[in-house]
Amino acid sequence: MKRSIFGRFWPNATAVILFAGFAFPVYWMFATAFKPTGDIIAENPVWFPTDVTFSHFKKAVDADHFWTLVVNSVTVTVLSVVFSLVIALFAAFALARMRFRGRRGLIVTFMLAQMAPWEVMIIAIYMLVRDNDMLNSLVPLTVFYTVMVLPLTVLTLRGYVAAVPKDLEEAAMVDGCTRGQAFVRVIFPLLAPGLMATSLFGFITAWNEFPLVLILNKDVEKQTLPLWLSQFQTAFGDDWGATMAASSLFALPILIVFILLQRKAVSGLTDGAVKG
Amino acid sequence: MKRKLAAAIVIAGMMVSVSACGGDDGDDSGKNAGPDSFKGQTLTVWAMDGSTPDQWVKDVTAAFEKKTGAKLKFETQKWDGIQQKITTALSESNPPDVLEVGNTQTPAYAATGGLADLSDLKQQIGTDWTPSVSQSSVYEGKQYAAPWYFANRVVIYNKKIWAKAGIKDTPKTRDEFFKDLDTIGKKTDAEPIYLPGQNWYFFDGLTIGQGADLVKKDGDKYVSNLADAKVAKAMEIYKKYASYSKAPKDKDEATPQQAEIFAKGKTGAFIGMGWEAGTAVQANKAIEKDLGYFTIPGETADKPESVFLGGSNLAVAQGSKKQALAEEFLKIALSDQYEGELAKLNGVIPNKKSLETNLKGNAVAEAAAPGAAVGGTTPLIPEWGAVENAPNPIKSYMTAVLNGKSPADAAKQVEGEINKRLAQQN
């Protein structure tokens, strides 16, 4: 009996402490954003914003072109996630379900591609985009973000496709479906959690990307939110209320996407999320 | 024409291979064109944060659009990362047509071939440009930019806080200034001065005051001279100033914007450009009535502290396809009327002596003028540009000294980096 209480207490206590540790920075960001400046630069921290203000948010949103940047960020992120999922799904199906020459080489190719350190190649990318007259456009951004997340998406989805019992597919084919139909009717629905889980990676990557857009798009109207956030922070680095409000606005969409997708995602991750 | 041809041959000879930019073409095509031929075009101008007051932009735009029929678009640029931005922009097929370039950077950009030769324009409108300020734009005998305005740092202070500390007069010597800062620290709860550890242009002014050089010749190349005792002396003065500030030792005056901090009304003073007062007012309207300015005091009352003469030039991108239109813009923007207006509005020193009358009664300019008389710049050599690239080794030197390293050790620590950058091939 004693042992069981003991056995319960410590895991639970640890869980609470860990929860606090992981959630606190996020909480502190939102809390600071809502606090009046006097409470932010107080000798003793104000732990809960009692005196809520929206002035910091106003300052953050006030930036020129803010809404244009929001639209740009959303466009680029959603498009690259969708493209990468569609392209990757075909590839993942082939890699997981078919046998053919060169399969091994292809898998390793994707693994290698996933290692690409994009940030260190930005001058090369810049020169390519420049010489093709594609600067100040959302197209190269979308395309490169798609490719950035593609390898991991392929590898992850491969695991999910493989995890769908083959018997189901075969049963469908026995019922007269073609292989394609079997895929659409049987496998695809089962893959939904996998697709969601995989899309999270794409969302984070594309939403966060920063060095590339900095060098490619000088036209403010073609920039994205990470640039706005970093410039905002450079100029108002000392104004933590405004900086945290800006960070909150930037983080919010991703937090929402995660919370929406997370439940499905975690159940889906079970089978093959991070397989190599 | 012949002169031009000769120049073209020289330029072509300099290049290993001639690129297909063909920026020169535009130069002639638009030369004799009347106003109507510009219709439908838009001229893009990059100006730095703080350079162009709203009223000036409005007036110049109106005059420009009236004269040429073309549109004018100002794009304000942030200082952070500006060098890479300008470099890449100049390489593009559609660069900004006119751009503001800091005087310390101009020689480096002139050497890249990215700026159009404005020697002809100087013949037309620039014969009375103040030679000392026009100098930074001349590279290998040609004028690569037009001097726009000059400014130097002053002390911007909060009168209310100084009054609260019981100080009646602004200081005339450095020691008096230190004493005042001390008093503010003791008698008020304000921070006496906001001086981050890496306000390197202020430091540059101090080195000029000590008669120190940042680089020296070693054979045919430049090397760091940071280990010089005079530089160390300048750094000691800086350190003394910084001791009255709680500002971070590893940040410069733009991160965060020092004016934003001053605007909160809890800072006695800061060392900044005149336009930064405007930034402060924009952040907090209430601060306006408390603003005061004075010349940075020197060792003795008869000679103020030397300052870095920060200047900005207007250059035309070599790759711009609107060379003629760009020249039209420069003629308007640099005309006596608008050059004078800019001087008046921003309290900056105009590019001609004759226009300095615009500064009468301008508190900032009156505080700045004595310092400008004993001002100087960074070394005006193309190699210098690379030294100021982030992370600027001189800023590292400053932080190191403020954190307790001896100037000699700190100099030793960064000299390798400075020499590497000075030796960087173009």
Added chain:
Amino acid sequence: MSVQTRGTDTAGEPAVRKAPVPAPPRGGDRTPGAPSRRHAAAPYLLLLPALLATVVLLGWPLVKNGLLSFQNLNPRQLIQHLTEWNGVDNYREVLTGQDFWHVVERTVVFTAVNVVLIMAVGTLVGLLLARLGKRMRLLLMVGLVLAWAMPYVAATTVYQWLFAQRFGVVNWVLDRLGWHSMADYNWLGTQTSTYFVIILLLVWQSVPFVAINLYAATTTIPKELYEAASLDGAGGWKSFTSVTLPFLRPFLYATTFLEVIWIFKAFTQVFAINEGGPDRLTETLPVYAYVEGVGNQHFGVGAAISFLTIVALLVITSYYLRMVLKQEEDEL
């Protein structure tokens, strides 16, 4: 069928061989429904878009980067679109300078420290998740997901605020706990303390991925295995080492591989916290490549460093890649 496969998986074959196969069902059934010859082209067609996109859009910059690394490329050449080949000068400059080797050393240590911490903490948290009751698990999960979802740029900003010299909450807490010298401590003032902040940030960001996935993986361990183990008289620790760990091993390999890559090439976090400072002492290879290439406008040298960065990453991960190659071979 698949349970059986899992069973053999855990039976103690050499770890390397089965390492990267966390998804057991695939091994199960092979015989029926083999594609007819007519469809021989199908896999290639399905793979074509992904392959094409990767090869063109990744391969092209890689090749371009490779070419640039043999050029003298500074603002003048960039602006005038000049191509000046300079042989291996850039590589010579980089490899003979001592900076580069310091950075390499630092990057390797940095990656190792981070990955070890992330894997250790992540595994422990994952196992804890498996032990918790439903409600507590949800609570902890929420905390993890919040940290996981925070965009890097926002997260670095928040960490700068947490560790701010003035009014930063960390300094306040340390002061309150009696460590008064920390009241106005400048975390970004020294190499060690800057690294502390960066590592904390990276661990905080990365642990959720490991923990949540590891927890998910543990839920797939068949109960029978534990029953069998306990019949053999295995206690808690024994059943952990004989059942849980072998089952999770492939997963741990794969995750470690991913974390090594992610940490090694982490750019935004390292750069944004303190721009590689103080005095360039926290620059890792990607940051070094960026500062030398883009920041210092020495683009050819930057390209050479990035090429070397890629080589270094390949060397570090080669062990795992070999394993995968071998394993995929076995499977076919």
